Amino acid sequence: MGSTRPKKPESENLRVGQRSGEHVFPKARVRPQIFPYLLVLPALLFELLVHIFPMLVGVGVSFLELTQFYVRNWSAAPFVGFRNYLDGLDPSGPIGGALAQSFLITFAYTVLVVGGSWALGISAAMLVNSEFRGRRWFRALFLIPYALPVYVAVIAWSFMLQQNNGAMNTLLVDDLHLLKERPFWLIGTNAFWSVVMTSLWRSWPFAFLMLLAGLQSIPAELYEAASIDGASRWRRFRTITLPLLRPVNLVLLLVLFLWTFNEFNAPYVLFGQAPPAAADLLSLHIYVNSFVDWNFGLGAAMSVLLLLFLLVVSVIYIRVLRVGGEGNA
Amino acid sequence: MREDRTFKIIRVVGLAFFTLITLFPLYTVVISSIKPLADVRSAFQWVPSRITFAPYADIWSTIPLARYFLNSVLISLGATAISVFVAILAAYAISRYRFRGRGVFSLTVLSTQMFPGILFLLPLFIIYVNLERAIGIQLYGSYAGLIITYLTFALPFSIWMLVGYFDSIPRELEQAAMVDGTTALGALFRVLVPVSMPGIVAVAIFAFMTAWGEVLFASVLTDDATRTLAVGLRNYAIQSNVYWNQLMAAAIVVSIPVVAGFLALQRYLVQGIAAGGVKG
Numbered sequence: 001m002g003s004t005r006p007k008k009p010e011s012e013n014l015r016v017g018q019r020s021g022e023h024v025f026p027k028a029r030v031r032p033q034i035f036p037y038l039l040v041l042p043a044l045l046f047e048l049l050v051h052i053f054p055m056l057v058g059v060g061v062s063f064l065e066l067t068q069f070y071v072r073n074w075s076a077a078p079f080v081g082f083r084n085y086l087d088g089l090d091p092s093g094p095i096g097g098a099l100a101q102s103f104l105i106t107f108a109y110t111v112l113v114v115g116g117s118w119a120l121g122i123s124a125a126m127l128v129n130s131e132f133r134g135r136r137w138f139r140a141l142f143l144i145p146y147a148l149p150v151y152v153a154v155i156a157w158s159f160m161l162q163q164n165n166g167a168m169n170t171l172l173v174d175d176l177h178l179l180k181e182r183p184f185w186l187i188g189t190n191a192f193w194s195v196v197m198t199s200l201w202r203s204w205p206f207a208f209l210m211l212l213a214g215l216q217s218i219p220a221e222l223y224e225a226a227s228i229d230g231a232s233r234w235r236r237f238r239t240i241t242l243p244l245l246r247p248v249n250l251v252l253l254l255v256l257f258l259w260t261f262n263e264f265n266a267p268y269v270l271f272g273q274a275p276p277a278a279a280d281l282l283s284l285h286i287y288v289n290s291f292v293d294w295n296f297g298l299g300a301a302m303s304v305l306l307l308l309f310l311l312v313v314s315v316i317y318i319r320v321l322r323v324g325g326e327g328n329a
Numbered sequence: 330m331r332e333d334r335t336f337k338i339i340r341v342v343g344l345a346f347f348t349l350i351t352l353f354p355l356y357t358v359v360i361s362s363i364k365p366l367a368d369v370r371s372a373f374q375w376v377p378s379r380i381t382f383a384p385y386a387d388i389w390s391t392i393p394l395a396r397y398f399l400n401s402v403l404i405s406l407g408a409t410a411i412s413v414f415v416a417i418l419a420a421y422a423i424s425r426y427r428f429r430g431r432g433v434f435s436l437t438v439l440s441t442q443m444f445p446g447i448l449f450l451l452p453l454f455i456i457y458v459n460l461e462r463a464i465g466i467q468l469y470g471s472y473a474g475l476i477i478t479y480l481t482f483a484l485p486f487s488i489w490m491l492v493g494y495f496d497s498i499p500r501e502l503e504q505a506a507m508v509d510g511t512t513a514l515g516a517l518f519r520v521l522v523p524v525s526m527p528g529i530v531a532v533a534i535f536a537f538m539t540a541w542g543e544v545l546f547a548s549v550l551t552d553d554a555t556r557t558l559a560v561g562l563r564n565y566a567i568q569s570n571v572y573w574n575q576l577m578a579a580a581i582v583v584s585i586p587v588v589a590g591f592l593a594l595q596r597y598l599v600q601g602i603a604a605g606g607v608k609g
Contacts, residue, residue, distance in 0.1 A: 035513065039422035040434055042415045043484055050481040051441040054449035054456055061452065120347075127343045138344055140592050141351055147591035149542035151559045152580045155566045156354045159361065159573055167357040170373040201354065213599050233336070255442075262445045265544050272567040286447045291549075296451055303448035310443050 055307075062301035068294035077297065084301035099302060101277075102285040105192065109281060110260045113199045117256055118249075120200070121207025126237075129215045139212070146205035154269035157198040161185035161270075186270060191279035199266045203259070207252060214248035215241070250321055257317075258310060282306055362577035369573040384578040391575050396554075397561040398583070404475045404557060405540035412480035412487060412536045413529060419484075420491035421517050425500065435488075442485045446545050453478065454549055470552035478546050483536035490535075494528030495521060527597040534594050541587050558583050 062084055064070075070077035090096035124142055128135050145153060160167045162185075169182040185194045218241065226236045264283035267275050273292050275284050286306070290299030361369050362384055364377045388394055422428070423435055457468035468474035502524065503516035511519065522529065544559045551557060562583065566576055591598075 033428070036422040036426035036428040036431075039418045039426075043419035043438065043488065044434065046415065046477060046481045047438055047441060047484065049456070050453060050478055051444060051449060052437070054452035055444060057452035057456065058448045123343060124347050127340050127347070132340070138348070140595065142347055143591065143595055144355065144588060145351060147538070147588045148584050149538075149559065149587060151542060151544050151563050151566075152584050153354070155562065155576065155580055156358045158566060159577065160354055160357050165370055165373055165573070167353070167373045170375075171353075174372070201350065209599065216599075258443050264446065265542075268544065269563050269566065283445060283447050286445070287545075290447070290451060300448065300451070303445050306445050307443070307448060310445075311440075314443060 058300045059304055061296055062304050064297045066295070066297040066300075080297070084298045085305065087298060088302050088305055095298065098280075099285065102280045102282050105278070105280055106261060106282040109192070109196055109199070109263075110257060112196050113203060113260045113263075114253065114256045116196075116200045117204040117207040118211075118253065120204040121209075121211050122245075124204075124208045125211040125215050126241075129212065142208055143205050145202050146209065148202070150202065150265045151269050153202045154198055154266050157194070157201070158186065158270050161194050187276050189276075189278045191271065191276035195266050195270060195279045195281070198270060199260065199263060202266075203256065207256065210248055210252045211245065214245045218244045254314060254317060258314070261310060262306075358577045358580055361574055362581055364574050366572055366574055369577075384572070384574040385582070387572075388575040388579045388582075391572060392561055392565050392579075393556075394558075394561070394579055394582075397556055397558045400472070400551075400555050401541060401558040401583075404472055404479065404555075405537050407472065407476040408479035408483065408540040409533050409536040411476065412483045413533050415480065416484055416487035416491055416532060417517070417522065417529065420488050420495055421521065423488070424492045424495035425503075435492075438485050438488055441481070450546060450549055453546075457550065469550060470555055472555060474550050475547060475555070475557070478550060479540040479543060480536070482543070483532075483539045486535060487532040490532055491525070491528055494525050498524055530594055530597040534591055534598055538587055538591065 063079055063081060064077040065080045065083075066077040087093060087095045088099050091100045128139050128142075148156075163169060163182055166185070168185060169179075172178045173180070173182050183190055185191070222240050222244075223236055226240060231239070262283055263281060264287065267279055267281045267284045268287070271279060271284075273288060275281070275288075282302075283306075286299050286302045289302065290296050357373070360375070360377060361373075363380050363382060364374075365379055365381050365383075368374065368377060368379065419434075419438075423431060454469065457474050461467050461469060466473070468477070498521065503513075503520050506516045506520045507513065542559060543557075544563055547557045547560045548563070551560060562576070562579060565571065
């Protein structure tokens with residue numbers, strides 16, 4: 001392509017009929033500027049309808065006092081400027097205090113789930129990376145929690161964590177005698193550990209899947225050579241495996257971070273609409289403010305703050321690691 | 330890699346550990362689904378004293394499971410088919426053409442992954458309701474509304490992965506076809522798509538699983554007639570008087586299609602991730 005378009009192709013200047021490895025598509029030359037746009041148009045339209053446009057409406061709503069009095073006629077909701085944001089950001093007020101609390105809980109939860117998923121994922125991936133009998137079966141088994149529908153995994157845990165008839169208490173109290181009393185897992189402070197366990201059980205197989213794909217692309221000869229040179233297993237892991245997994249790790253950790261920080265399903269299915277204070281994750285906190293307390297303006301402002309936080313963290317992450325990457329590689 | 334004795338021992342212990350943590354909840358679900366109600370309501374027993382398959386029959390009348398099932402199948406298949414098609418087109422443009430706005434488009438689509446769902450749930454609901462009023466297409470409470478919503482959830486990952494996959498396939502393949510007079514679209518569907526099947530299958534599995542498991546949007550955008558499995562089972566599970574044995578039976582029944590499909594095709598998923606993500 002590129003002969004009739006006004007702009008020069010990015011890579012090199014191509015003339016009509018010039019041969020180059022890149023994009024000389026005879027038929028596409030008929031209307032070269034339009035064709036790629038037609039191809040991305042359906043994706044663009046769907047994204048606009050479901051993500052971009054609603055997000056802009058959401059930002060608009062965050063400046064309104066859209067409470068239950070205006071739900072039927074939301075165009076009448078009064079404009080309140082940044083008041084929803086100020087309420088949310090004031091840690092000494094009731095709204096801001098609860099939001100800050102929820103943010104800290106979500107932060108701790110995210111660190112534990114992302115860190116745990118990576119640690120379990122890399123361990124399991126190293127174990128099944130080399131050939132042995134039954135390897136296929138273990139790989140398939142470990143992937144089942146990730147293949148299960150989210151709500152099934154969470155419902156299974158909510159049953160296991162029942163106080164009187166759950167398998168967890170039978171295991172810990174009756175079989176292993178680790179605890180004397182049967183603890184409540186789904187109310188009180190234990191609720192935090194319940195939601196961490198549930199999420200970790202479901203998300204580590206994803207880290208396992210990605211890391212295994214990464215490990216498989218490392219040539220075995222590298223390890224052979226290092227082994228012959230007398231490098232220990234730990235040294236081989238640090239000097240060969242980790243550096244070569246870097247591209248996978250960069251993407252994996254960012255994706256896990258974003259998913260975990262936005263996690264809604266686990267607390268929503270475990271606790272319903274009234275999560276215990278210890279497991280009040282941000283997404284559910286915002287959901288309760290919007291759909292239970294009917295304060296959509298405040299909920300929208302909180303969502304925008306959450307989005308800004310994720311955006312800033314992601315941009316810093318990408319910047320810092322790209323700079324670091326040039327230094328290391 | 331040389332397999333020394335220590336590593337073999339570590340592997341046996343490690344695999345045992347991972348097997349146990351994976352199986353613990355799975356075993357609980359399976360074993361509880363074949364216990365009578367009285368047994369799942371008293372302290373949990375590892376080995377059931379009585380076995381019954383009645384829960385698998387009873388759950389269909391306790392909740393409208395068949396209805397939920399049909400809804401989930403139609404919505405998930407619809408969202409998968411459309412999102413795969415749309416992703417193929419977009420990924421082809423990004424992989425094979427350099428056009429203005431290409432970078433912005435890729436970045437925008439990828440960054441939608443970051444949006445907290447809760448931010449656009451209510452606006453989306455309002456937009457769907459108003460679109461219906463304005464142009465008469467029913468989106469709230471309809472299959473179409475949820476299909477459109479879910480297909481966009483799968484798009485970012487699908488496009489990203491297929492771009493990586495297409496990039497790994499030499500252009501000469503399509504160019505040869507186009508020299509023979511095939512259009513660019515013809516080359517895409519007759520040459521590129523067939524050789525990219527592992528990547529496309531991986532993307533399709535991902536899209537189906539996304540739609541099959543989603544709870545939040547389904548809870549707001551569906552009504553009684555279009556309720557999906559996710560919402561139906563979740564609503565039942567948080568009631569105070571739950572027939573746990575029936576719920577566990579339902580959990581198994583609704584998981585079998587996705588788990589079986591996933592395990593049968595996981596080879597493609599690993600290949601697809603390796604080609605699309607890791608090298609990309």
